[in-house]
Amino acid sequence: MVGAVQAKAPHGRLPVNSVQRRKRRRQWLPYVLLIPAIVMELLIHIIPMLIGVVMSFFKMTQLYLGNWQQAPFAHLDNYRLAMDFNQPAGKALLHSFAVTIAFTVIVLAISWSLGLVAAVLTQRLFRGRGVVRTLLLIPFALPIFASVITWNFMAQRDTGVINHVLVNQLHLTAGNPFWLIGGNSFVTLTLVVVWRTWPFAFLMMSAGMQSIPADVYEAAVLDGAGIVTQLRRVTLPLLAPVNRVLVLVLFLWTFNDFTTPYTLFGDTTPVQADLISIHIYQNSFGTWNFGTGSAMSVLLLLFLMVVTGLYLFFVNRRTDSA
Amino acid sequence: MHEPNWFRWTRRVGLFVLLVFTLVPIYVMVSSAVKPLQDVQGVFTWWPSHFTLAPFNDMWTTIPLGRYFVNSLVVASASSLASVLIALLAAYSISRYRFRGRQTFSVVVLSTQMFPGILFLLPLFVMFVNISNVTGINLYGSRLGLILTFLTFTLPFAIWMLIGYIDSIPRELDEAALIDGNGPLGALFRVVVPAAIPGIVAVGIYAFMTAWGEVLFASIMTDDTTRTLAVGLRGYATQNNVYWNQIMAASLTVSVPIVIGFLLLQKFMVAGLTAGSVK
Numbered sequence: 001m002v003g004a005v006q007a008k009a010p011h012g013r014l015p016v017n018s019v020q021r022r023k024r025r026r027q028w029l030p031y032v033l034l035i036p037a038i039v040m041e042l043l044i045h046i047i048p049m050l051i052g053v054v055m056s057f058f059k060m061t062q063l064y065l066g067n068w069q070q071a072p073f074a075h076l077d078n079y080r081l082a083m084d085f086n087q088p089a090g091k092a093l094l095h096s097f098a099v100t101i102a103f104t105v106i107v108l109a110i111s112w113s114l115g116l117v118a119a120v121l122t123q124r125l126f127r128g129r130g131v132v133r134t135l136l137l138i139p140f141a142l143p144i145f146a147s148v149i150t151w152n153f154m155a156q157r158d159t160g161v162i163n164h165v166l167v168n169q170l171h172l173t174a175g176n177p178f179w180l181i182g183g184n185s186f187v188t189l190t191l192v193v194v195w196r197t198w199p200f201a202f203l204m205m206s207a208g209m210q211s212i213p214a215d216v217y218e219a220a221v222l223d224g225a226g227i228v229t230q231l232r233r234v235t236l237p238l239l240a241p242v243n244r245v246l247v248l249v250l251f252l253w254t255f256n257d258f259t260t261p262y263t264l265f266g267d268t269t270p271v272q273a274d275l276i277s278i279h280i281y282q283n284s285f286g287t288w289n290f291g292t293g294s295a296m297s298v299l300l301l302l303f304l305m306v307v308t309g310l311y312l313f314f315v316n317r318r319t320d321s322a
Numbered sequence: 323m324h325e326p327n328w329f330r331w332t333r334r335v336g337l338f339v340l341l342v343f344t345l346v347p348i349y350v351m352v353s354s355a356v357k358p359l360q361d362v363q364g365v366f367t368w369w370p371s372h373f374t375l376a377p378f379n380d381m382w383t384t385i386p387l388g389r390y391f392v393n394s395l396v397v398a399s400a401s402s403l404a405s406v407l408i409a410l411l412a413a414y415s416i417s418r419y420r421f422r423g424r425q426t427f428s429v430v431v432l433s434t435q436m437f438p439g440i441l442f443l444l445p446l447f448v449m450f451v452n453i454s455n456v457t458g459i460n461l462y463g464s465r466l467g468l469i470l471t472f473l474t475f476t477l478p479f480a481i482w483m484l485i486g487y488i489d490s491i492p493r494e495l496d497e498a499a500l501i502d503g504n505g506p507l508g509a510l511f512r513v514v515v516p517a518a519i520p521g522i523v524a525v526g527i528y529a530f531m532t533a534w535g536e537v538l539f540a541s542i543m544t545d546d547t548t549r550t551l552a553v554g555l556r557g558y559a560t561q562n563n564v565y566w567n568q569i570m571a572a573s574l575t576v577s578v579p580i581v582i583g584f585l586l587l588q589k590f591m592v593a594g595l596t597a598g599s600v601k
Contacts, residue, residue, distance in 0.1 A: 029506055030419035034427065037412035037481060044474045045434045048445035055445060066451050118340055121333045124325065132337055134585060136344055141584035143535035145552040146573040150351045153362075153566050161350055164366035195343065227329055256438040259537040259552075266559065277440050277538075285542065290444050297441045308436065 056295040062288035071291075078295035089283075093296060095271065096279035103190060103275060104254045110194045111250060112243075115201025120231060123209050133206070140199040148263040151192045155179035155264075185270040193260050197253070201246060208242035209235060244315050248308065255304070276300060355571035362566035377571035384568055389547070390554035391576070394534055397465055397550060401472035402529035405480040406522060413484035414510050418496065428485075435478040439538045442474050447542060463545040471539040476529040483528075487521030488514060524587050531580050551576050 056078050058064075064071035084090040118136060122129055139147060154161045156179075163176045179188045212235065220230050258277040261269055269278050280300070284293030354362055355377055357370040382388055416424060450462040461467030491514055499509040515522070540553045555576070558569045 027421070030415040030421045030424070033411040033415035036408045037431075037477070038427070040408055040473060040477055041430065041434070044446070044470060044477070045430075045437075045442065048442045048449065049437075051445040051449065052441060055448065060448070065448055066455050068448060068452055114340065117336060121336050126333070132341065134588075135341060137584075137588070138348060138581060139344055141581045142348075142577050143531070143552065143580050145535055145537055145555060146351075146577045147347060149555060149569060149573050150347050153354065153570065154347060154350055159362060159364065159366055159566065161346070161366045168365065195347065199344075227326065252436050256440075258439065259535070262537055262541065263556070266556070277438055280440050281443075281538070284444055290448060293444050297438075297444060300438060301441055304436065304438070 052294050053298055055290055056298050058291055060289070060291035060294065065288065065290060074291055078291045079299070081292050082295045082299060089292070092271075092274075093279065096274045096276050099186070099272065099274055100255060100276040103186070103193075103273075104251060106190055107193050107197060107254045108247070108250050110190075111198040111201050112247065114194070114198040115203075115205050118198075118202045119205035119209055120235065122206065123235075136202060137199050139196050140203065142196075144196065144259045145263050147196060148192060148260050151188070151195070152180070152264055155188050180265060181270050183272050185265065185273040189261060189264060189273045189275075192264060193254060193257060196260070197250065201250065204242055204246045205239060208239050212238045240319075244319075248311060251307075251311075252304070351570050351574055351577075354567055355574050357567045359563075359565065359567055362570075363563075377565070377567040378575070380565070381568040381572045381575075384565055385554060385557040387551075387554070387572055390549055390551045393465065393544075393548055393554075394550040394552070394576075397468050397472060398530045398533035400465075401469045401476050401533045402480075402526050404469070405473055405476040405529050406484075406526045408477060409480035409484045409525070410515070410522065411510075412481050413488050414514060416481075416485050417488040418493070418506075431478045431481050435475075435482065439475065442471070443539060443542060446471055446474075446539075450543075462543065463548060465548050468540065468543050468548065468550070471543055472533045472536060474539075475536070476533055479532070480525050480529055483525045484518070484521065487518050487525075491517045527583050527587055531583065534576075534580060 055068075057074060057076070058068075058071040059074040059077070060068070060071050081087070081089050082093055085094050122133055153159070157163060157176050160179070162179055166172045167174075167176055177184060179185070216234055216238070217230060220234050225233060256277055257275060258281065261273055261275050261278045262281075265273065269275075269282065280293055280296045283296065284290055353368070353370060356373050356375065357367075358372060358374050358376070361367055361371050412427075416428060447462070450467055454460045454462055461470065495513050495517060496506075496509040499513040500506070504512060535552055536550075537552045540550045544550060544553060555569065555572055558565055558572070
């Protein structure tokens with residue numbers, strides 16, 4: 001494209017020497033435009049990340065947080081502590097990791113399915129479709145903390161709507177169960193995150209379906225395809241590019257979720273709902289041992305990079321062969 | 323197109339169930355915000371014993387909600403404005419020029435977007451503390467410090483989205499501006515920016531929304547004077563009495579502008595969010 005500009009320029013009103021000057025200027029101009037972004041990227045991403053990696057090899061305890069140049073080198077001690085699954089710290093990290101994986105898989109499966117169902121059900125025009133779509137999107141638009149606070153109120157043992165419906169109106173259990181501590185806290189957390197996440201899947205898949213041309217469906221109908229066959233043979237294959245991105249984004253959001261458990265459970269997260277971000281956070285700011293916290297963060301990053309890399313590799317390979 | 327009866331009924335039932343699931347929490351929020359205190363202290367009731375707007379009045383004095391509101395407004399506006407400005411220059415450069423390092427920059431921006439915030443929180447905290455110890459500049463607990471940390475997620479998002487928008491503006495437009503004697507910066511601000519206004523506004527508002535709801539950095543990097551709404555609303559729960567009606571009123575109040583902004587921008591947002599995947 002730059003070539004096109006240069007080729008055009010001599011035919012314009014510009015004198016030749018100005019074009020040459022511009023050519024030279026064009027070589028540094030893109031870099032100049034990038035300077036603010038590069039400075040900020042260095043300041044808020046690159047340098048902190050490098051410092052984080054360095055910190056994971058040092059004994060960064062409360063004593064050294066304010067004078068980091070005096071922190072003693074710790075070799076691999078932080079990693080050893082985080083990865084020793086026979087010791088309490090390693091065991092807790094492994095447990096938190098397992099909880100996060102289970103949580104992510106469940107949330108992803110339910111959110112994606114609900115999103116697909118809603119997108120298919122609202123694909124054809126019917127009366128009230130616009131209103132229904134808008135209402136279904138509200139959970140995604142609400143600030144997370146505001147909706148999670150509402151769920152916290154709903155999940156209260158004695159004053160919440162959940163127990164009111166289950167116990168007083170449907171008489172399903174005798175006593176009022178707890179929803180924010182114990183095993184049930186995992187259920188509540190999953191429910192809240194699904195409530196907030198599935199509209200995004202719906203939004204993306206609806207948008208993807210709108211870009212499928214109507215004549216593809218007409219051709220399918222002529223071939224005798226019913227609604228289910230259309231979904232399997234037309235909609236899902238043509239939705240694949242959207243789904244490739246959607247699944248990755250949903251995975252990263254859900255796996256890294258901090259706001260929901262933090263707002264839902266307050267300062268004491270139940271172990272059954274101890275997501276990895278919360279775990280590292282409470283470990284670091286509870287004990288002020290940033291060395292171990294950094295080591296855990298680096299391990300988390302490595303895991304995410306491996307998973308994302310493998311995902312992109314397999315998805316791309318499947319696309320190439322298809 | 324012909325629709326079988328079973329599909330029509332599946333649609334009615336399916337959408338009804340999804341609407342109930344979606345709307346019950348919103349109903350609880352709205353209806354509890356207009357309840358007197360005794361209604362939210364006992365067993366849940368679907369309907370207020372009597373309708374009152376008092377929670378919307380009292381919520382400002384139980385916690386310093388007004389101060390939190392101002393803090394959120396300042397921090398979210400500043401971080402979204404700064405990220406849009408920085409991102410605009412970067413996106414123009416990436417979209418219109420081919421140069422060495424272009425690919426690297428894009429990959430770094432895209433990948434930092436997927437990294438968990440906790441990865442940046444610990445080192446940024448240590449950096450702020452040490453900067454303050456050495457230079458006396460206090461970033462920790464200040465609004466400026468919070469704005470900087472918010473850029474960790476608003477900036478890569480803004481760069482990425484704006485590259486998409488500027489890519490979609492025909493290059494013939496800025497080529498025409500260049501031929502008319504404008505410099506590249508003239509082409510950017512006289513031609514590309516006006517054409518990209520819808521995208522710029524959408525990206526700015528989305529950045530504002532994410533900053534408005536951010537909890538991880540805000541929970542560490544703020545003190546009593548700089549606390550934002552996302553963290554400050556927890557203050558209601560630490561009172562002797564839990565004023566659930568006021569909490570719901572405050573949650574509703576801080577949500578309404580955000581939801582309206584989202585619904586207004588829904589079309590842009592969908593176009594922007596799906597641009598990368600549909601292409």
